Amino acid sequence: MLHTFVALVEDKTGLLSRVTSLFRRLNVNITSLTVGGTETAGVSRTTIVAEAADDRAPRIMASLYKLEGVLEVDNVGRHSAVVRELALLKIAASQKTRSDLFQLAEVFRARIVDLAPESLMMEITGSASKIEGLVQILLEGNYRILEMARSGRMAMRRGHHTSRVLEALGDTPRVEPTMLAGDRKHDAPDLMAEDDQA
Amino acid sequence: MAMDNSGKTNLNSLNSSEAALYSQPTRLTGAETVWATMVGEGVRDVFGYPGGAILPVYDALRKFPIRHILVRHEQGAAHMADGYARASGRVGVAVATSGPGATNLVTGIATAMLDSIPMVCVTGQVSSKVLGTDAFQEIDITGITLPITKHNYLVSRTEDIAPALREAFRIAKSGRPGPVLVDITKDAQQNSAIFDFAAAAPAPYRPHPMLSADSAAIREALELLRTAKRPVILAGQGILHSRAMEQVRALAERAQIPVACTLLGLTAFPASHPLNLGMMGMHGESWVNHAIQQADLLIACGMRFDDRVTGSLSTYAQNAKKIHIEIDPAEINKNVHVDVALVGDLKEILETLLPLMPKRDGSAWLRTISTMKGDASVHDIQQLPDNGHLYAAHVINDIWRETGGDAIIVTDVGQHQMWEAQYYKHEQPRSLVTSGGLGTMGFALPAAIGAKVACPDKEVWVVAGDGGFQMTSAELSTIVQEQLKINIAIVNNGYLGMVRQWQEKFYDKNYEGTPLLSPDFVKLADAHGIQGTHVRHRAEVISAVETARQHPGTFLIDFHVEQEDSVYPMIPPGAALHEMIRRPKQSPLVETATEI
Ligand SMILES: Cc1ncc(C[n+]2csc(CCOP(=O)(O)OP(=O)(O)O)c2C)c(N)n1
Ligand SMILES: [Mg+2]
Numbered sequence: 001m002l003h004t005f006v007a008l009v010e011d012k013t014g015l016l017s018r019v020t021s022l023f024r025r026l027n028v029n030i031t032s033l034t035v036g037g038t039e040t041a042g043v044s045r046t047t048i049v050a051e052a053a054d055d056r057a058p059r060i061m062a063s064l065y066k067l068e069g070v071l072e073v074d075n076v077g078r079h080s081a082v083v084r085e086l087a088l089l090k091i092a093a094s095q096k097t098r099s100d101l102f103q104l105a106e107v108f109r110a111r112i113v114d115l116a117p118e119s120l121m122m123e124i125t126g127s128a129s130k131i132e133g134l135v136q137i138l139l140e141g142n143y144r145i146l147e148m149a150r151s152g153r154m155a156m157r158r159g160h161h162t163s164r165v166l167e168a169l170g171d172t173p174r175v176e177p178t179m180l181a182g183d184r185k186h187d188a189p190d191l192m193a194e195d196d197q198a
Numbered sequence: 199m200a201m202d203n204s205g206k207t208n209l210n211s212l213n214s215s216e217a218a219l220y221s222q223p224t225r226l227t228g229a230e231t232v233w234a235t236m237v238g239e240g241v242r243d244v245f246g247y248p249g250g251a252i253l254p255v256y257d258a259l260r261k262f263p264i265r266h267i268l269v270r271h272e273q274g275a276a277h278m279a280d281g282y283a284r285a286s287g288r289v290g291v292a293v294a295t296s297g298p299g300a301t302n303l304v305t306g307i308a309t310a311m312l313d314s315i316p317m318v319c320v321t322g323q324v325s326s327k328v329l330g331t332d333a334f335q336e337i338d339i340t341g342i343t344l345p346i347t348k349h350n351y352l353v354s355r356t357e358d359i360a361p362a363l364r365e366a367f368r369i370a371k372s373g374r375p376g377p378v379l380v381d382i383t384k385d386a387q388q389n390s391a392i393f394d395f396a397a398a399a400p401a402p403y404r405p406h407p408m409l410s411a412d413s414a415a416i417r418e419a420l421e422l423l424r425t426a427k428r429p430v431i432l433a434g435q436g437i438l439h440s441r442a443m444e445q446v447r448a449l450a451e452r453a454q455i456p457v458a459c460t461l462l463g464l465t466a467f468p469a470s471h472p473l474n475l476g477m478m479g480m481h482g483e484s485w486v487n488h489a490i491q492q493a494d495l496l497i498a499c500g501m502r503f504d505d506r507v508t509g510s511l512s513t514y515a516q517n518a519k520k521i522h523i524e525i526d527p528a529e530i531n532k533n534v535h536v537d538v539a540l541v542g543d544l545k546e547i548l549e550t551l552l553p554l555m556p557k558r559d560g561s562a563w564l565r566t567i568s569t570m571k572g573d574a575s576v577h578d579i580q581q582l583p584d585n586g587h588l589y590a591a592h593v594i595n596d597i598w599r600e601t602g603g604d605a606i607i608v609t610d611v612g613q614h615q616m617w618e619a620q621y622y623k624h625e626q627p628r629s630l631v632t633s634g635g636l637g638t639m640g641f642a643l644p645a646a647i648g649a650k651v652a653c654p655d656k657e658v659w660v661v662a663g664d665g666g667f668q669m670t671s672a673e674l675s676t677i678v679q680e681q682l683k684i685n686i687a688i689v690n691n692g693y694l695g696m697v698r699q700w701q702e703k704f705y706d707k708n709y710e711g712t713p714l715l716s717p718d719f720v721k722l723a724d725a726h727g728i729q730g731t732h733v734r735h736r737a738e739v740i741s742a743v744e745t746a747r748q749h750p751g752t753f754l755i756d757f758h759v760e761q762e763d764s765v766y767p768m769i770p771p772g773a774a775l776h777e778m779i780r781r782p783k784q785s786p787l788v789e790t791a792t793e794i
Contacts, residue, residue, distance in 0.1 A: 014352075018344060025345050055531070062408050062527035068349040068369065072407070 002031065003057050004049050004077040004155050010069040011037075011044045018067045019046060026060065028052045032085075032152035043071065047154050076155045086151040087131045088113075089122045092144040101143070108134045119146055128153065212237070212263065223394040228356040228387040229254035232320060233262035235363040238395045241291055243651050245269055245278040249295025251335060252322030254387035267651060267680055270672035272299050274644035276306020277670070279317045281645030284631045285606055286652035287438070289316045289370050296322045297335030300381070301342065305638060307377045308346040312635025313462060314439065316375035318366050325385040326354035339381050348376030354383045356391035360398035372403045374526045375439055408527035411540040411547050418538045419521045420554055423453060426495035426519075428563045431457045432478065432507075435634075436500015436525065436544050437466035443627055445548035446499055447471070452552065454560025456567055458486045460501050461619055462634045469603060469623035475567065479507035480769045481616040484778055485570040487769070491776040492566075493518040500524060500544050503533040504635070509775035523547050579621070584736045590614055590689045590759045594621035596739045597659060597687060600747065605657040606631060606649050610642035610666035612696040614689035616765045618661050640669030643686070647673060650682050657685070657747070664690040664716045674726040677752050685746040686730075686754040688719050692761045699764045703779070704771075723754040730754035 009015050016035060023030050032049040052060060057075055064073045076083075093101055098120065105112055105122055108130065114121035124131055131150065138145060218224070219234055226234060232255050236244070243265045248256045259266055269275040272294045279290030290310075294303050300321040310317045323329070324336040340350045349369050351362045359382060366378040423429065437446050443466055450457050450473045457467050458478040467474050475486045487509075490496065496518045501507070508514045511533060520536040522529075523544050530539045540547045579595050594617050597607075603623045608631040609615040615632060624630050631649050633641040642662040650658045660667075667688050677684055698712040723730040733742045733755055746753035767778035 014340070017341075021344050058408075058530070059528050059532060062406070062530070065406055065408060066348075066526070066528060 001054055002049055002051055002077065003075055004047065004083065004153065005060065005064065006074045006076050006155055007046045007048065007064055007070055008038065008072045009044050009046060010071065011042050012069055015069045019064065022063055022067065023050060026063065028060065034152040034154050049153050076157055079157050081155050081157045083127060083153050083155045084125055085128055085131055085153045086123070086125045088149045089145055090119055090147040091122065091138065092118060092146055093120045094118065104137065110134065219393065220395045223392045225390050226393040227254065227258065227390045228359050228382065229258040230261065231356065231359045231393050232363065232382065233258055233264060234393055235360045235395065236264060236291065237262055239364065239367045243267065243282065244291040244293050245275040245648065246293030247272050247275055247295065247299060249299045249322065251296035251324055251384050252293065254384065255293065255322065267676065270675055271670065272302030273306050273640065274670055274673045274676065276303045276319065277309065277641050277644035278648035280306060280310045280315050281608060281631050281648030282652040283315050283317055285628055285649035287628065288652065289318055289367055290648060292317065292319045294321050296324055297337045300337055300339040304342060304346070307343055307379065309633050309636045309638040309641060310377040311346045313633065314375050314435065315377065316370040317377040318370050319377065319379040321379065321381045322387070323352065323381045323383045326383045327385065329354065329383065339379065343379050347379050350379040350381065352381045354386050356386050356389040359386060360393060360395065361400065364398050365400035368400045368403060373406060406527055409542045411542045415538055415540055416551055419540060419551065422495055422519050422521060422538060424556055428493045429455045429495040429497060430489050430493040431455050432496055432498040432501050433457050433459045433463040433466045434499060434501025435460065435462035435466065437463060438627055440500060440544040442545035442548055445545055445552065448552055449548060449555065452555055453558050454564065455497065456489060456564060458490060460507055461632065463501060464619060465624045465627050465630045468625045470625060477619050481620065481765050481767065484767050484780060485567055487775045487778060488570050489567050490515055496520045498522045502529045508533060509769045510772055513774035588734060588736050588757065588759050589763055590617045591621050592736055593687060593689060593739055593757045593759065594618050594661065597743055598622040600740060600743045601657060605629065605659050606653060607659045607661055608642050608646035608649055610662035611637045611639045612663040612666060613699060613765050614661055614663045639666035642666060643670050643673045646684050647676055647682060650684050660684060660686040662688055663695060664688060664692065665694045665714055668716065671722065674723065674728060678726050678728065682752060683750065684752045686752065688754065688756045689759055690716065690756050691759050691763065702764065719754060719756040728752050728754055730756065732756045732758065734758045
């Protein structure tokens with residue numbers, strides 16, 4: 001099954017290669033990887049989506065924690081979370097076909113961000129399935145996708161849950177022991193469960 | 199937590215100008231900083247080999263109270279640092295230059311990684327200005343060693359050297375220990391910066407966030423212990439790392455639980471203890487593996503259920519509940535699913551558990567095991583009549599008798615390694631130094647040098663095969679140059695014996711690539727100025743061993759043993775732990791050597 005790990009790591013040269021090297025060593029394929037900033041300077045957030053048997057997840061988490069510079073790891077797949085991806089699509093479009101694409105964009109809540117005589121660029125944000133839905137409709141409509149760039153997934157737990165590490169970073173980074181298989185009790189009820197329709 | 203470099207006395211023994219280095223910030227070159235930091239961390243001995251990119255560090259060495267042992271190959275430096283750490287529990291240090299110096303360390307680093315040995319390697323690197331340009335002897339050693347170190351650093355600024363090195367020592371010895379590499383560019387060694395030892399202290403050790411041994415888990419473990427009828431303790435090297443020998447012994451004695459040891463855990467529990475069953479696994483004695491297979495509870499202490507100790511996983515200890523006490527959460531449920539995981543420092547966990555532990559009567563189970571043992575054991579190997587053959591088992595057995603089980607034995611990898619494990623009865627913690635996880639041939643001679651440097655007052659023996667000995671025999675020169683006293687036993691069977699044994703059993707005796715020509719090892723020793731002797735008959739073993747022990751310098755004995763002897767019992771690959779190939783009936787060797 002697919003696991004979505006969020007790892008907060010020190011923003012240092014080489015740390016990303018340690019993280020990815022770990023997955024390679026465990027013979028686990030990474031399906032998507034994003035890295036970017038967080039609310040704390042010097043800390044990067046990586047979201048790693050990887051395919052692995054369910055019972056391997058705790059070991060992957062434990063191994064991530066063993067890397068120097070990995071501050072906190074969460075397996076958000078086990079919790080209610082907002083998972084988003086951004087895609088840019090360059091689609092062949094003449095003056096004639098443009099308006100159909102405009103309509104399609106509206107249905108998918110995508111935006112047209114560039115317009116050229118023979119193509120246009122769409123920007124879409126949402127779940128992976130929403131993006132894949134758009135792609136499928138385009139292909140079925142015989143549109144030619146000239147280029148596509150997907151950002152990879154980003155994920156954040158719903159509710160008030162925040163990283164305790166980052167809160168504590170003011171003094172020394174310290175993580176309270178968490179149960180091996182147990183859950184942290186920070187899941188807020190799924191009040192805002194706004195599902196992305198496609 | 200687990201390891202302590204106990205070298206703080208070192209700082210006290212410095213003279214006043216040296217001591218001032220640690221009380222007030224001082225401007226030093228990067229090269230001086232390397233040594234100053236090491237002295238501060240308690241380092242007394244390093245194993246190394248110079249070259250261009252590490253020359254500034256060598257140039258500064260004479261100013262510091264550190265013994266440098268010049269090796270003959272950097273792999274030797276890594277194994278020496280490793281043997282030093284295994285024998286003493288202190289962090290071993292290896293130094294090498296960039297490029298080929300650094301890559302030569304790789305096998306030694308991997309050996310330490312797989313066996314969780316605390317080690318720090320310092321390598322020189324080309325100047326930061328030319329990093330990434332394929333400059334002369336530039337190699338990406340931090341990239342190469344990324345998966346075989348616990349952590350590594352590329353340091354290109356002088357002011358980063360002390361903090362990186364200090365953190366390297368902390369990482370190497372804390373939690374589950376392991377090797378750390380610090381790669382330092384030449385310009386960082388040459389430039390100077392303020393050295394402030396205290397300010398360079400690493401952040402405090404952060405225990406792995408997934409450690410957990412809460413009271414509920416402890417209660418569950420106690421309940422399993424209380425109700426078990428056929429419990430077995432599995433003793434691993436983690437006991438040594440955690441210094442929990444007393445606690446494990448207390449657990450065993452209090453609850454009358456027999457103890458089976460892994461290869462690296464052999465010295466964690468005295469061989470002569472009545473509850474010690476011996477080594478488990480692929481070449482473990484039959485009663486040990488049968489006891490595990492019949493157990494209803496396994497208490498795994500600081501071991502990782504390696505494939506060499508489990509046999510086929512699907513048939514492993516099927517009727518046993520399992521308690522796993524282990525500091526590395528990534529080891530839990532990796533190979534064997536466990537019922538209770540106590541994840542943390544073994545000693546601390548056992549200290550919590552022990553006072554709550556009820557006394558229990560284990561006599562029925564112990565009697566059962568002793569019956570299994572009786573059926574396998576014939577009689578003392580020593581009582582067997584001399585049939586004209588010299589068996590490796592005799593050699594090991596006699597070394598054990600003569601040394602009283604108290605010497606540090608450093609083995610290579612192969613049949614002789616397994617015979618050592620079977621026939622040498624270790625009484626002292628850390629008295630066996632052997633490469634388990636990686637199984638690195640060529641380990642013994644350099645690791646023995648490390649062990650001897652770490653423990654100069656101990657009697658140190660090398661037990662090596664004719665194959666593995668030739669991989670690193672150049673280190674004989676190091677022994678002579680450093681004036682070390684080591685006893686060397688070569689178990690010479692004319693074969694890459696362990697591989698030949700597999701060919702015999704599983705490849706139709708197709709001895710391809712295993713017959714091995716060797717030099718006259720006694721002459722080789724002689725060429726180094728080392729005395730030695732050949733032994734071809736059983737009757738000569740004891741006197742040769744005694745000659746070696748009495749000789750003031752290093753002494754080499756070339757034991758010409760039976761060529762096609764095999765190690766038994768043996769679990770064939772893929773078979774269950776109890777499906778051992780037993781010693782052949784006509785074998786003059788026995789399955790136990792307990793009664794002297
Ligand atoms: C560096 C290395 N290469 C190859 C092997 C595979 N191997 C394991 S045991 C062995 C034979 C060792 O022969 P020898 O040193 O003569 O010891 P013996 O088994 O005969 O006692 C070999 C080749 C290894 N463990 N390490
Ligand atoms: Mg041999």
